[in-house]
Amino acid sequence: MASHAESKAERRARIIRAARALIRETGRTGLSMRALASRAGVSLATPYNLLGSKEAVLKALLEADLQEFREALPIPGSGDPIEHIFAAITVATRLYSTEESFYRALFLALFESDNVELRTFYGPDRQQFWAGLLREAVCTGQVLAGTDVAALARNIRYVFAGVLHRWATSSSRPGWIEAEIGYGVSLALCAVATPGAIGRIRARLNAYQERIAEHQTAEPAIPPESTASCRTASV
Amino acid sequence: MASHAESKAERRARIIRAARALIRETGRTGLSMRALASRAGVSLATPYNLLGSKEAVLKALLEADLQEFREALPIPGSGDPIEHIFAAITVATRLYSTEESFYRALFLALFESDNVELRTFYGPDRQQFWAGLLREAVCTGQVLAGTDVAALARNIRYVFAGVLHRWATSSSRPGWIEAEIGYGVSLALCAVATPGAIGRIRARLNAYQERIAEHQTAEPAIPPESTASCRTASV
DNA sequence: CCGGTTCTTATAACGCGTTATAAAAAGCGG
DNA sequence: CCGCTTTTTATAACGCGTTATAAGAACCGG
Known part of the structure; x- marks a missing residue:
C-alpha cells in the first residue's frame, strides 16, 4: 500500500513541479492543462483526478510557498505583535x-479564476493569521480595546489583495509592494492604535509614504486639472 | 451618414441591452458571446466589431451605471469633502x-476577466475622483498637509475592490457593503485627519463598526483556538 | 493466482472566447 | 445608378477547461 500512495503522491508532485516549470518558462499563458499533463508525463485526466481543476493546481503551487513563508516568519507569540505584522x-x-x-504570472493566473475562497487572498487561514496578531496587540495594549479585530483583519486582506493585484498587472519596481502594503496597514493601525x-x-x-514616493512608476501621470492647487470649497 | 452611425449605435445599444437582460435572467454564466449575439439579433462577429471583446461589453455595462452614479452624487466642489466621500x-x-x-453577477463576470485597468476598480478616473476629494480635504484642513493623496486614493480603491469582490462571491446582506467600505475608508482617514x-x-x-457587527453573516465561524482570550506575549 | 475494485489512459466531445474567411449587404462619392 | 469601400453575416476553425467513455493497468483481499 505504500507504493500505491507513493506513486500517487509522486505523480501529484510531478504535476505540481511541471506547473512550476511551465509558469517559469512560458508564463501564465503557457500553463494549459494539456501542456501540463504532457510535461508531467501524465494523461490529461490525471491532474483532474489528483488535483481537481486547474485552479487547484495553482492553489497547490501557492500553498507550497505559503509553507516557506510560514517558516521564514518569526516565532508566533513572541515579541511585539505590531512588529510581527510588519x-x-x-x-x-x-x-x-x-x-x-x-x-506575477502565478497571481495573474489565480486572479483569473473565480474561486470563492482563494480570490479573497487567501482564505480563512490568512484571516486568522492577521486576526490573531491583532488580538495579541489588543492584549498588549497597543490596539484599542473595543476594536473589531475581524473587520480589521479583513481590511488588511483587502489591501494585500489589492496591492498584489496591482503589482501583478501593472509592472512596478520590486520593493514597491512592501511599501504599499505597509502604508495601507499602517493607515489602518494608526486609527486603532x-x-x-x-x-x-x-x-x-x-x-512607507516616502518609500512609495521613491517608486513613482506605475501610477499614470497626473492629468492637468488635478495638478491645480486648491480651489476653495465654495461654489 | 446619420443613418449609418445611427444604426451602428443602435446595434451597439441593442447588444448592451441584451447583455443586461441576459445577466438579469440567467446570471453571469448565461452571458456567452453566442447567446448575446443571438439575443441581440446580431451575428457573433458583431459584438467583437462594435465592442471588441466580452470584457468590453461588461465594461460598457458598468460604464452606463457609473453615469447614473455620477448624477446621483452631490455637486462636486460643494460642501464638506469628507462628507462627500462618505x-x-x-x-x-x-x-x-x-x-x-x-x-453580483456583473462583478463576478468582471473579476473573471484579466483586464489591467478594470480589475483595479475602476481605473484612472476613479482614482482621480477620490484623489480630488482628498486634495480638497487637505485644503479645508481636514487632512494633514503632507499626505500623499494618490497613495491614499489607491488605498480606498483597494478597500472598495476587496469589499465588492467579497460581496460578489460570498453572499452578505445588503447594507453590509456600505458599512464595510465605510469602515475601511474611515480607518484610513483617521490616520491622516x-x-x-x-x-x-x-x-x-x-x-460603521457597529453596523458591521450587526451584519455578522459571511465571516466563517471563529475557530476554537481563536476564541481563546489573550495569551501573554511571552513564550 | 484470481476476481473485483480502483485508478490511469486514450480519445472524443461540449461549450467557451476569439479569430479568420469568404459572401452578402449597406453606405457613399461620382 | 454604378462602383468602391466598409461593415455585417455566416460559418468554420483554434485552443482552452472540463467531462464522459471505454479500454487497460495496478492494486488488494482471499
Whole structure:
C-alpha cells in the first residue's frame, strides 16, 4: 500500500513541479492543462483526478510557498505583535520579489479564476493569521480595546489583495509592494492604535509614504486639472 | 451618414441591452458571446466589431451605471469633502443594493476577466475622483498637509475592490457593503485627519463598526483556538 | 493466482472566447 | 445608378477547461 500512495503522491508532485516549470518558462499563458499533463508525463485526466481543476493546481503551487513563508516568519507569540505584522509583510513581499516574474504570472493566473475562497487572498487561514496578531496587540495594549479585530483583519486582506493585484498587472519596481502594503496597514493601525503605540506606527506610515514616493512608476501621470492647487470649497 | 452611425449605435445599444437582460435572467454564466449575439439579433462577429471583446461589453455595462452614479452624487466642489466621500460610498453601494443579483453577477463576470485597468476598480478616473476629494480635504484642513493623496486614493480603491469582490462571491446582506467600505475608508482617514477633523471621522468609524457587527453573516465561524482570550506575549 | 475494485489512459466531445474567411449587404462619392 | 469601400453575416476553425467513455493497468483481499 505504500507504493500505491507513493506513486500517487509522486505523480501529484510531478504535476505540481511541471506547473512550476511551465509558469517559469512560458508564463501564465503557457500553463494549459494539456501542456501540463504532457510535461508531467501524465494523461490529461490525471491532474483532474489528483488535483481537481486547474485552479487547484495553482492553489497547490501557492500553498507550497505559503509553507516557506510560514517558516521564514518569526516565532508566533513572541515579541511585539505590531512588529510581527510588519515583519510578516516584509517576509511575504520579499518572497515574491525573489522570483518576480514567476509570482506575477502565478497571481495573474489565480486572479483569473473565480474561486470563492482563494480570490479573497487567501482564505480563512490568512484571516486568522492577521486576526490573531491583532488580538495579541489588543492584549498588549497597543490596539484599542473595543476594536473589531475581524473587520480589521479583513481590511488588511483587502489591501494585500489589492496591492498584489496591482503589482501583478501593472509592472512596478520590486520593493514597491512592501511599501504599499505597509502604508495601507499602517493607515489602518494608526486609527486603532492606543496613544502609547501610535508614535511608532505613525513613523512607519511616514517612512512607507516616502518609500512609495521613491517608486513613482506605475501610477499614470497626473492629468492637468488635478495638478491645480486648491480651489476653495465654495461654489 | 446619420443613418449609418445611427444604426451602428443602435446595434451597439441593442447588444448592451441584451447583455443586461441576459445577466438579469440567467446570471453571469448565461452571458456567452453566442447567446448575446443571438439575443441581440446580431451575428457573433458583431459584438467583437462594435465592442471588441466580452470584457468590453461588461465594461460598457458598468460604464452606463457609473453615469447614473455620477448624477446621483452631490455637486462636486460643494460642501464638506469628507462628507462627500462618505456620501459617494452611500450612493454607490445603494446603487448596487437596488439590484443585488444583477450587480453580483456583473462583478463576478468582471473579476473573471484579466483586464489591467478594470480589475483595479475602476481605473484612472476613479482614482482621480477620490484623489480630488482628498486634495480638497487637505485644503479645508481636514487632512494633514503632507499626505500623499494618490497613495491614499489607491488605498480606498483597494478597500472598495476587496469589499465588492467579497460581496460578489460570498453572499452578505445588503447594507453590509456600505458599512464595510465605510469602515475601511474611515480607518484610513483617521490616520491622516487633522486634530480638528478626527472627531467626526472616529464617530463614523465606530458607527460603521457597529453596523458591521450587526451584519455578522459571511465571516466563517471563529475557530476554537481563536476564541481563546489573550495569551501573554511571552513564550 | 484470481476476481473485483480502483485508478490511469486514450480519445472524443461540449461549450467557451476569439479569430479568420469568404459572401452578402449597406453606405457613399461620382 | 454604378462602383468602391466598409461593415455585417455566416460559418468554420483554434485552443482552452472540463467531462464522459471505454479500454487497460495496478492494486488488494482471499
